[in-house]
Amino acid sequence: MKKQEYFDMGIAQGLSLSQIESVLCNILQVSQTKLFTLSEVSSKYIYEIQKVFFDISHGVSTEYAINKADFYGREFFVDNRVLIPRNDTEILVKQALIKLNTTLDISNTVYIDVWTGSWCIVISIINEMFPLKFSCVYAFDVSSEALEVAEKNKSSLALTDLTLKKSSLLESAFHDTNVSNKHLFLTANLPYIKSGDFEHMDASVVLNEPDWAFYWW
Ligand SMILES: C[S@@+](CC[C@H](N)C(=O)[O-])C[C@H]1O[C@@H](n2cnc3c(N)ncnc32)[C@H](O)[C@@H]1O
Structure with a gap:
């Protein structure tokens, strides 16, 4: 299957180019540079890629969908039991x-x-x-x-x-x-959100991330 077809699929579902690249690099286990040089991608990955595109297009954070977050130059496993590490x-x-x-x-x-x-x-x-x-x-x-x-x-x-x-x-x-x-x-890095502030937060944060990471327990 042509790499471009995967890009078209992601774009049709509302993903950004950088989200599509992250998903493809992660599933194909290649660097961004290597991805750039590929023209064909094996169709054996199609179901996995479709699932992750679906999750992201339905509001799951990219980091949770690919179970990976970059922090201080390293990759960390993340899922919705932990806060996604922030640049700050x-x-x-x-x-x-x-x-x-x-x-x-x-x-x-x-x-x-x-x-x-x-x-x-x-x-x-x-x-x-x-x-x-x-x-x-x-x-x-x-x-x-x-x-x-x-x-x-x-x-x-x-x-x-x-x-x-x-x-x-x-x-x-x-x-x-x-x-x-x-x-x-x-x-x-203390839980830093006051309970009343939760409703003003970005929907992707409220829907995805564990509330115990934001409040003091
Ligand atoms: C704001 S997150 C910080 C996570 C990580 N250090 C980071 O910077 O991405 C807060 C974490 O504190 C934990 N937590 C909340 N209340 C706690 C408490 N009373 N004692 C210990 N950990 C607590 C939560 O389970 C959550 O994993």
């Missing part, structure tokens, strides 16, 4: 790395990422710092469903010990002997 959150990672550059005693520092979601923050920071090692690293989230998604992102992690725990706020840290007498380095 990359600022938090950048600032944390600047701060860590001036932290002298990393090996005596415990790093905790609270409200961890997909693990996008903690994985980005650890990979950017690799091979520098913290004394230990924890990622906490109150949602068991979010923790299941985070586990799937383990393979993107540079070798290090990282403990993922179900915890409301920092409660698990208080009972942990590894944390006492150590410096603490915390990152947190």
